[in-house]
Amino acid sequence: MNEQAPATGPSEAADSAFPSTRTPRQLPGHIAAALAGAGGAADSAGQPWSGRSLAGEDAKIHNFEDDDGAADAGYLAAVAALLAGDGDEASVVASLATARVFVPIVAQLAEEAPGAAGLHADKQADMALVTLKAPDGxxxxxxxxxxxxxxxxxxxxxxxxxxxxxxxxxxxxxxxxLLVLDPGSEVTFVVRRPAVWALARQQTWVPSYSDPELAHAVGSVASAFPAVRRVELHAGGGVASATAGGAVLPGGGAGPELQVVLHLADGLDAAGLQSVVAGLNAEWSRNAVFAERVDSIEVKLQRAPE
Structure with missing residues (x-):
């Protein structure tokens, strides 16, 4: 089921941005293996379904039978710290590692049949996950x-x-x-692709703008371009989000989360600038670390002092 997402999509870069690429990415092995095993003879822990009992104490079929439906306390604390300026979006994502959430399932008509007075009636309906379309598609x-x-x-x-x-x-x-947490609520928090993959693999997520391994990869690629004097990584303009009441949060946005500042040699004309940016774009897109850990970027060009 597809619906239009709220206007929380990526913003346009102020200076220049790499063109968006929609080339399908290869799933990490951990995720591919988990998906391949779904629906098999054993559960995700490798324990066979055969021979299990649902009687007595064995009738407990999931971990949330006594759940009161309230939000996870750790998540609420992480969001409160973000609102107070004492936390960051990495802490919010980290709080989700052990948090229970609710996934919405809706009935979707699979087959109709003639009903009374010539009206159509539902003959068969399937339960389907709800998905949204973000503004960037x-x-x-x-x-x-x-x-x-x-x-x-x-x-x-x-x-x-x-x-x-x-x-x-x-x-x-x-x-x-993207995972969109609590759309339409006072605080809507967007978890981007690299963090979604980290959660799925139950690994710690490090934002791209504070990832030392990514900084090294970006710098190594840029060093092959003589016109690039220095590269800096900062949080992008799309990291921030806003509450329903208008308060700004330093995290949870869906837009470009990484700003790449290129300090370039003086004297480059428009064609030279375009050549450098296009070349870097091509090389970074082929870099495995960059491809996995960066969701979207914006590029800022600055003249390097002589």
Whole structure:
């Protein structure tokens, strides 16, 4: 089921931006293996379904039977710290590693049949995950930290409780590159593709703008271009988001999360500038570290002092 996402998509770069590429990315091996094993004879831990009992104490079929539907306390604390200026978006994503969220499931008509008085009636309906279309055309999957926020967004949706890591894996299976937490609520937080993959693999996510390994990879590529004197990485203009009340959050945005500042030699004309930017774009897109850890970027050009 596709719906139009709220206007939380990437903003345009102020100076110049690399053109967006929609070439399908290869899934990391951990994620591909988890998806390949879904629906098999054993669960995700390798334990066979055969011979299991659902009687007595064995009737507990998931971890959330006593769940009151409230948002995870760790997530709320991380968001509160972000609002207060004491936290960052990496801490919010880290809080999701052990958090329960709700994935909305809705009925989708699969087959109709003639009904009374010639009216059409539902003969068969399937339950489907809800996906959104972000303003930049990418697929996003909404998830909710509380049953209340899900009901307010879509009263007819069935809330399915899962750990956020499982929701991230489902997003990958659906071809979604973004997780949108609590759309329509006071705080809507977007988890971008690199963080979605990290959650799905149950690994720690490091934002691209503070990733030393990425900085090294970017600098190594740039060193092959004599006109580039220095490269700096900063948080991009799309990192910030806003609450429904207008307060600015230093995280949770869907736009370009990485700003690459290129300090270039003086004297380059327009064609020279274009050649450098295009060359860097091509080389970075072929770099495995860059491809996996960067979601979207904006480029700022500056003249290097002599």
């Amino acid at each position: 990418r697929t996003a999957m909404p998830v909710f930290t509380s049953a209340t926020s899900l009901e307010a967004w879509h009263p007819q949706a069935r809330p399915v409780a899962v750990y956020a890591a499982r929701a991230a894996l489902s997003a990958v299976a659906e071809g979604a590159e």
